[in-house]
Amino acid sequence: MSMRDVATLAQVSVGTVSNVLNSPERVSEGTRQRVQAAIDKLGWVPNESARQLRAGRSRSIGMVVMDIANPFFTDVARGAEELLYRKQYSVQIGNSDQDPGREITLLDRFEQQRVGGVLFAPIDNSAERLLGLRRRGIPVVIVDRVGSGADYCSVGADDLAGGRLAGQHLLDQGHSRLAFVGGPSSLAQVRDRRRGIELAVEQAGEGISLLAVSTPTLSLEAGVSSAGEIAALPAGERPTAVFAANDLVAIGLLQGFVTAGLRVPDDVALIGYDDIAFAAAAAVPLSSVRQPREDIGRKSAELLVREIEAADSGAPHRHEAVRFTPQLVARRSTQPRKRAKG
């Protein structure tokens, strides 16, 4: 069942069948209808592999995310998919699960498939992972991290500013013993957000402490176990406000604190990052730093498509580094401790 069968049935050559699909304006109306009728009758569907092999290009886009269980990434993916679907591309989502080995495997597979482009949310900044794709001329957009802009387009939010927002918010509430929970520090997101709260603390002057609790991953479970550690500290040393590197960790911390008998925000204030949909619905509505998740996905896809089309038409392309500005969302989990009495 191939184009040849369609051609035979419609009494035309295979070239004409191909033209009906790809350059209909070259085909007379009558022939077009005859071919279309044959296609419908046989239920023929073009073979994408053959098409791609011959044409050299592909309408399929690969996407690599760190953690598909994190709603942040599904929202980014939805934003990207929405735009790409409109532009007739199909998206393949791959989950590296924060594992460098899987990340490499996924990129290798996309390279083998000769995808048209890749949206890549990397777990670190080892650029050599992208060498293969680059050599093959496959455009890549770095997602959720803002790069140098020299070799790739990138779209992210300003994590340093976000961390600072969170830190400043906690300081504004009068806290002086702060903590940052998150990891691994190989993640730029973690490093930047941490650096952000550190800057806020430094700027605040003397008398402010910042405890850093490192976690192996950014997950609910990591939050739960860190909460145990923090709750075990003597009350005089225990931080009174915690900034979690993302909302998953924050929600885990919340669960852990409740289990350990600590009240949020009375005993410990808590702020997360990303403002995923579940943050507002958490046990105590969670303050967070909002990133425009779907916009990040959409913008990444837009830059990718632009680069692909520029390459196809031979037009020049200038790499862009788009940085969105995060936004503080204050909810009950950081509500001033005295307000209930005031």
Add this chain to the structure above:
Amino acid sequence: MSMRDVATLAQVSVGTVSNVLNSPERVSEGTRQRVQAAIDKLGWVPNESARQLRAGRSRSIGMVVMDIANPFFTDVARGAEELLYRKQYSVQIGNSDQDPGREITLLDRFEQQRVGGVLFAPIDNSAERLLGLRRRGIPVVIVDRVGSGADYCSVGADDLAGGRLAGQHLLDQGHSRLAFVGGPSSLAQVRDRRRGIELAVEQAGEGISLLAVSTPTLSLEAGVSSAGEIAALPAGERPTAVFAANDLVAIGLLQGFVTAGLRVPDDVALIGYDDIAFAAAAAVPLSSVRQPREDIGRKSAELLVREIEAADSGAPHRHEAVRFTPQLVARRSTQPRKRAKG
């Protein structure tokens, strides 16, 4: 940059290069190493399209889910991906977003790509959508729904039993004005869960009412707005216990009830479905009916691989319909109303 270049550099024929990749046991050790060295030196990566075109089979699996924003499906996807990754298949996840049009488009694309198999979580049971794939001999496993077993393997959980569990649980707590919230009823999951609670109610005898509130989708937003409707009822008519068709709706309801000034579980008891990770971390820890999410994904993938391999080897294949049994998870959102005083 093709196999021919590698062959030239390694001083062998293209057939030998192919054998190094696909049947290394046929190639002598020395030659193997020489070829491998050439591959590495040139940085050659096989073209999957060409390979697939000739070989006729593909190591890529398509997966269509209804709602990628629902952690239930990302967990199912993770389970499937885990097994398929081990078996050297790559997975393409597509999100139909509960839209029949997108569902068809996604299936069409998978057909064009001649994927090796499809994992399909359908939004309704119009089997004709799968005709194209069937005709092409592409195996399909129906996920999250148990079919007749005649034409496809299927893996799901027993939603009728699950709905019954939830209903019985609410009745056991002494509630007599129940409600079911969910939709659209074109979803078999919704229909079955609803039918389950109806059976429990019928069995309980007289004096039990069951209000059905229909929602356009299964989402947080749908829950929030349904909560408004329910809260607006006069206290004497308002249900005292609500069963939501899934946890997203339940969490939305929870938010909506809190906003409307209703306490959970004191004014309204609430139980969800799926037991996603966020259920336990919700404002009030949410009772739910647990489905073995990752197991469903893993099992689906296993059946799919089995069918693919049977087809490859010409072995016969018997379609299987696997049905997991759901499990009640009681948490605070359905805690008996009097306990605080007792």
Add this chain to the structure above:
DNA sequence: GATCCTGACTGATACGGTTCAATGAATCGG
């Protein structure tokens, strides 16, 4: 009426692999 266009269609070729019959060399049993 010869020439030139134009538009519609054809048919061969190429894309980059896999596969398999054929080949030649090496090993083996008798």
Add this chain to the structure above:
DNA sequence: CCGATTCATTGAACCGTATCAGTCAGGATC
């Protein structure tokens, strides 16, 4: 020592499509 067998390798055919140089009929131009 010879035919049989095994092992490693070769080379050509083929998968299903896009593309492009041609072909051909018919109308316009001079």
